[in-house]
Amino acid sequence: MKLPPLPVFFPDATRGLIKSLDTTDIENTKTNGILVNTYHLYKDLGIEYIKARGGIKKFMSWKGYVISDSGGFQVGSLIKHHSSNDKNNPSEGFVNNSGATFKPKGEKIVKLTPEKSIEFQMELGSDMVVVLDDFDTEGGTKKSTKISVERTIGWAKRSKAEFDRICSNLKHTAYNKPLILGVVQGGRFPDLRKYCTQELVKIGFDGLGYGGDGKGEKGINYEMAQVIADNCPKDYLLYGLGLGKPEDIVALYKIGFNIFDCVLPTRDARHGRAYVFKDELFGYEFVDLTKGRMMTEDIKLSDRCDCLTCQRYTRSYLAHLFKTGDSTAGRLVTIHNLRFYSMLMEKLGSN
Numbered sequence: 001m002k003l004p005p006l007p008v009f010f011p012d013a014t015r016g017l018i019k020s021l022d023t024t025d026i027e028n029t030k031t032n033g034i035l036v037n038t039y040h041l042y043k044d045l046g047i048e049y050i051k052a053r054g055g056i057k058k059f060m061s062w063k064g065y066v067i068s069d070s071g072g073f074q075v076g077s078l079i080k081h082h083s084s085n086d087k088n089n090p091s092e093g094f095v096n097n098s099g100a101t102f103k104p105k106g107e108k109i110v111k112l113t114p115e116k117s118i119e120f121q122m123e124l125g126s127d128m129v130v131v132l133d134d135f136d137t138e139g140g141t142k143k144s145t146k147i148s149v150e151r152t153i154g155w156a157k158r159s160k161a162e163f164d165r166i167c168s169n170l171k172h173t174a175y176n177k178p179l180i181l182g183v184v185q186g187g188r189f190p191d192l193r194k195y196c197t198q199e200l201v202k203i204g205f206d207g208l209g210y211g212g213d214g215k216g217e218k219g220i221n222y223e224m225a226q227v228i229a230d231n232c233p234k235d236y237l238l239y240g241l242g243l244g245k246p247e248d249i250v251a252l253y254k255i256g257f258n259i260f261d262c263v264l265p266t267r268d269a270r271h272g273r274a275y276v277f278k279d280e281l282f283g284y285e286f287v288d289l290t291k292g293r294m295m296t297e298d299i300k301l302s303d304r305c306d307c308l309t310c311q312r313y314t315r316s317y318l319a320h321l322f323k324t325g326d327s328t329a330g331r332l333v334t335i336h337n338l339r340f341y342s343m344l345m346e347k348l349g350s351n
Contacts, residue, residue, distance in 0.1 A: 001127055001179055003237075004065050007253055007348050009244070009341045010035040010261040015044060016060045018266055018338075020331040023062050029307060029338035032345075033065030033127070035261040039074040039102070042120050043110045055125030067128040067261070068121040070159075071112045072183060072211070073242065075100050076135030095134060097151060114158040122166050126178055128259075130241075131159035133183035133211050145187040149196045152185045152211070153203075160203050181239055183211040184228050193224050197231040207237025207259070210252075220248045222255065229256040246275065246344055250282050253348050265337035270330040272322045275340040276302045282347065284340070287315065289333065294319035307339035308332070 011018055011026075013034040018026060026034065036056055053059040056066060079093040079100065093102040099113035114132045121129040132155050136148035163180050172178075182200040186193035200208055210225055220243060229238060237259055240252050244262020252260070265275065272290035277283065287301065288294070297315035309318070309332040321329035 001177060004032040005349060007258040007260065007345050008032050009345050010067050011266055011338055012261055012263045015040050016056055018334065019270065020327060020334055023060060025331070025335055026338065027064065029335055030342040031064065031338050033067060034062065035067050035069060036124065038068050038117055038120055039071035039110070039112065041124070042112065043104065043107065047120050047123055051123045055123065057125055065127045066125065068124050068126040068130065070117045070130040070132040071100065072133040072135045074102065076137055078102060080135065080137060097154065114155040115162040118159050118162040119166065128179045128181060129163065130181050130209060131156045131183060133185055136185050136187050136212050140187050142189055145189055145192055149185050149192050152183065152196060153199045156182050156200055156203055179206040179237070181205055181207045181209050181237065183209045183241065185211045186224070187212055188221060188224065190223065190227050193227040194231055197228050201232060207239060208232055209239035209241045210243065211241060222251060225252055225255050225257065246282065246284055249344065250348065265341050266334050269333035269337045272333065274301055274333050275337050277304045281351065289315065289318045290322050301336055305336060305339055305343070307336050309336040
């Protein structure tokens with residue numbers, strides 16, 4: 001598969017949409033790709049529905065790249081949240097060596113295995129698929145984290161086997177075969193991160209993702225990111241799963257990471273927070289359009305941006321839209337924030 005220009009940022013289009021935008025809006029921000037969520041689309045639509053509509057790109061009329069996560073994040077956020085890493089929350093689901101079972105309230109039980117996750121992602125028509133991993137939280141003990149690592153490696157082997165089987169049945173060549181990425185677990189333990197990385201490399205992927213929540217007490221744990229980069233082949237893609245603050249992207253890119261996704265730019269936009277470049281190369285600040293003083297700011301949101309919002313509207317008008325509660329406010333700032341991120345990728349790629 002031909003890669004998008006690297007580095008690349010994939011905004012989260014969890015259910016095949018970015019709230020308030022249509023696909024033309026997304027394209028006009030020069031966003032090269034989007035990320036969709038395997039768990040939510042599998043739960044809400046199902047494999048037969050997606051298959052009947054020719055995949056997610058055709059369904060949402062999107063011509064760019066698509067990366068699909070595996071459902072592994074939901075193992076942590078829905079099943080293991082508010083518990084130590086070696087425990088499940090029985091009321092919300094459980095994880096064992098066969099896969100993950102989710103119990104969404106008021107809905108049918110969802111069972112994801114490594115094979116089912118890959119099968120669904122292939123039906124989505126993703127350009128990059130991610131293997132199902134046993135998401136571990138930073139608070140886990142070394143014993144529980146080791147269990148997570150071993151399960152992640154076992155699932156990765158099964159995922160790769162299923163991926164190869166499907167590609168063989170479809171007679172995919174290197175030209176049209178999607179990329180497949182493993183996920184490194186290991187929490188805050190460098191030896192476990194190294195071991196997991198090395199074992200995944202033995203299985204053979206196109207790249208690896210930084211798994212777990214990636215954060216220590218002071219933010220992103222760059223030491224763990226460096227361990228992953230140091231133990232990968234030089235031609236591997238490195239993916240910062242869900243790690244998307246601009247300063248973190250810049251730091252991870254310097255380590256060797258080149259794929260990123262995050263909900264922050266679109267979520268912040270809907271709450272009136274706009275990202276604006278400052279004089280420094282990668283320096284930026286937030287402009288909070290919900291503040292009353294913005295009602296008199298009769299200037300562009302940013303004079304360093306070429307998006308629709310900055311070309312046509314003032315901060316004062318955007319503040320007015322937020323004050324009145326009009327949905328257009330979220331759309332216009334989301335457009336701007338996505339263009340900010342695509343410009344950030346351009347800046348990194350040219351420096």
